[in-house]
Every structure is written in structure tokens, then in C-alpha cells.
Amino acid sequence: MSVLIVGSIALDTVKTPVEEHTDQLGGSASYAAVGASFFSPVNLVGVVGDDFPRSEFDFWKSRHIDSSGVQQVAGKTFRWSGEYAWDLNTRETKSIALNVFENFKPELPDHFRDTEFVLLANIAPSLQLHVLSQMRRPRFVIADTMDLWIETTRRDLDALLPRLDLLILNDSEARQMTGDTSLIRAGRVIRRMGPRYVAVKKGEHGALLFGPDDFFSCGAYPLEDIHDPTGAGDTFAGGLAGYLAGQGGGEIDFALLRRAVIYGSVLASFNVEAFSLDRLRRLADEEIHDRYQMFRVMSQFEVLP
């Protein structure tokens, strides 16, 4: 089955202590769509300017990403520029130019409106709600969010939460949203705000998944060298959503969600190995399979291969 993904599409300029790359493909929807595309067809919704490289449309096509929901309008594509500190753990946004993204109003092509799996990648909650309102009968709705929306558009976010099957956010956002320092309490409190499941991303420490009766904890893949952390969370969300959609019409239970969290983590671990989406562009299914098995080996302590 397909997954509909809406979010930002950007041209990023990213600087680390080692390298700098200019005007590379970025944005929450870009990372999420390519991450998901390893498991299922993707219906992509977003906006780009007339300066957006034609070659990226070709790239999407090659990955079975239907870009007929991507509006190309007069003006410049959304630009983001950031710089990472020496340890790659903290980053500073150097500049943001919303450009055509400023007036983005996602409109879904008719053949997108029946998509059963939906990933509302990180954009304003009002836009996420607007997309949901156009879906005919979504079966599983996932949303990602960020500190900015928790701080500035909390009412929209609160309206979105009860409509979600799964909310994805990172550890500091979970603490910010609840005012609770315990991630365990925070995860459970956020569930009571509406979403059936909550996934908390913890970067190098992995991820937590909270369900009605279950809890799942996984570590991060042990990477020695990270080149560019940009988009890790978006790729995680995309991989997770794509895996669920790719499993088809069966029941979405906690066991399936556990595996989806691992596949999301696998995709994210590849993504940070190179700038922009460069690692995902040359990623093979076989590599994903191998790293998934590595996750199994590194986290199990009773039943070993």
C-alpha cells in the first residue's frame, strides 16, 4: 500500500566542522519520502520554486515517489542553512528563507485522497490538519512535530493530537510538551492527549514507543562516524511509515510497530552517514536487511541467532 507524505521540501546549506555543502535537497518531506520509498510507494505533497532542480523529480520517480502532489510555483524554493558544533550534537540555524513555502497550502490530487497510510512530516500543525481534512478514510495517521509548534501553535497541535494514531517527537520536545523531566511519564502523558501511540526519538540513545498496554525501547545503531545528522528524525519517521504501509492490509499491532521503529532507526542510521540524502540515494535493500539483523543481534539477550 502507499503512504501519503506531506512536509517541507527545501534546499539546505549545511556546515559541519569538516565539510560544507550548499543547496542540497532537504526538508522533512524529502527525507521522509525517500526513507519510506524503500518499503512502499509514496504520494508526495509539498511545494518547490521554479529554481528547484528537475533532476530531483527524476530521482523521486526512480524511487516510486509520485510527485504529482508537489506544486511547483514561481519564486524560490525554501532555503535553510545550519551549522553543527564540533560534536555534531548541537546545531545553530544560520538562516531561513521560507520563499514559496510561506504561502504553502497543501492541496491533494484526487487520487491521493484515498491513501490509507499518512505521514504528516514536520510542518505547521494547521497544515497537517488541512491535509487530514482532505483524506477520505485514512487508516493510520502519523505526525511528526517540533519545538517551534509546541511553543507557538499549541492550540493547533492539541486539535491534531486526537486525530493521530502515532505522534513522533524527540526527547526534549516530549519534555517541553509535558513539563515533565521523566521521559517515561512524558510519553504516557502525551498518549492521554490523543495519539494511540507515541514514539520518542532520543538520537544516539535510540527510541521509545508507548502504546495502550505496551512499551518498547531500542538503542541506536552504533555508528562511529556521523557526517551530517540533518534529517535523521524525518528519515526515521519515513522509514517507519513506509514499513507499515508496505506490510499491507493486516492488523497494525504493537509487534508490527516495534519492527517499524527498528526499520525507521535503520534508515536514519544510514542517512547520517553522508550529507543531505546522499547515502539514501545509493542505499541497497540488502544493506537495510543486514542492518536490521544487526539491530537484532545487538539488542537481544535471550534468543540469539
Next chain:
Amino acid sequence: MSVLIVGSIALDTVKTPVEEHTDQLGGSASYAAVGASFFSPVNLVGVVGDDFPRSEFDFWKSRHIDSSGVQQVAGKTFRWSGEYAWDLNTRETKSIALNVFENFKPELPDHFRDTEFVLLANIAPSLQLHVLSQMRRPRFVIADTMDLWIETTRRDLDALLPRLDLLILNDSEARQMTGDTSLIRAGRVIRRMGPRYVAVKKGEHGALLFGPDDFFSCGAYPLEDIHDPTGAGDTFAGGLAGYLAGQGGGEIDFALLRRAVIYGSVLASFNVEAFSLDRLRRLADEEIHDRYQMFRVMSQFEVLP
């Protein structure tokens, strides 16, 4: 089989935003010994003053902890006092009075010197080395350490490392010891300094275990309410060491060490549920077993119960 445990024995005064307890049993060896005692007999080595409660000797006896290596000398027992911030994640040492601990020189009773499993709980590396020099043929030697020794007695610590089978330290100490922000690189670098295995404790994020060819990652038990984090790391080390000793004479391979890390985590998770060792004093084997199974359920994603 028994495990020999040496470290500090203290009377702690601990304050949290909610509670304050005065002159309660504490110290690295106290937590470690009681943690280990759930799995194997313990030979305890330490020093206390003449003000140390007789009842604690009875408590040790009831837990099959042989305290004939605990010197009781004239003077006051080591006192430590600390206060936790509102989130229980940071603490400030309010006062330290070494008292009889200042001139502590561990001397092992003869019948302790053949113990095969050794846990050098957190004390000065020179004392840890002094204990090792008295052991006849230790089979598996574990040491815990802390930032103070990494900073002030690095030469002693470096001399200890090649004599260890397993070094246990926390995440900030691993970074401090290597100057590397990546815990994955740090763990591997520390292994090259001598210990065959390295365990990195990450508090609420669980633990990592590095071996010659293997890597293991586990989360922390999802606790909503922590009452006193004091001694969590010592209890982890004790539970781990006790579990290994309790498995007897078989091969100590990575699969066994994985389970030992989980049992250490289980014991630590109980310990923080109450002040001092209060939770361990009333802990039942059945509870340990149940929480071990919960660890399995919360971390596995392929073979589920």
C-alpha cells in the same frame, strides 16, 4: 561461586526535593554487595568506624554477605552528603568526611584470596590494584571507576586497565577518559586500553556493552517515579558481578555478559525506587525474575513471548 567486592562503606545523608534521610547505609561496596547477594555469596571488604550500626552486620549476614573483610576501627564511619536537583538528574555533593576511610588499606582475609570473581567497586585505583595483588588466581575481574580518578590518578587507573576483564563507567566518564564525544568510539577506544569488555552506563538511557567482536545495547527499565538515584551504578555493577559468579564455572561469553547487564539493570531499577538500600532490603527473587522478563518484552522485536 562467590564474588569478592571491595569499595567504600558510608553513612549517607541524601536530600531530594521531596525527602531527606540522614546517616543511611551507603557507599559503593554496600550497594554492590547487596545487589550481588541476590545471585551469589559475597565476600565483602571495606572499613567502618566504631559508630557503624551493628544491625548492618546482621543485615549482611542475612544476605550471605561474609563481612570478615570489613575492618571496624576506632573513629567515625565515612560520611557523604548530597542533594539532588528537582529533576533528580543532577546532584551536588554537600559534604564529605572521609574519617576512617582516609587511611583505608584493604587487607583480605586468607579465605577471601581464592575468590574467582572480583568486583573492584568505586574506590581509588591504587586501592583496587592493592586488592588485586592479594588475589591468588582471579578468574574474572570487574572494576568500576569515576570522574575523580580519571582526573586525578590517571596513571594508577591506566595500570589497572590491562588487568581487568570488564571496566564499568558511565557515559560522561567514557567521554572524559577518551576526549571523544561519540560513545561508540569511546567504548572501543577504552577496550584498547586494556579491559576485554567495557560497559557504559547511561542512566535513563540504559547501558552499552563492548566486546572484542560484539556489541550490546539495552534500555533502562521504564520507571515513572524515582526516589533516590544514589547507588544505581554500584547496584548495577553488583548485580552484574553477582549474576556472573552465580552462573558458576562455565564459560563467560558475550551471551552470558548480556544477561548479566540486564540483571544489573534490573537491580539498579529497583534500587532507585527508595532511599538508601531500602528497596533492596525488601526485594524478592520473584520480583527480579518478573522484571527481567519485562526487559525481554520491552526490548525484543522479532521473537516475542
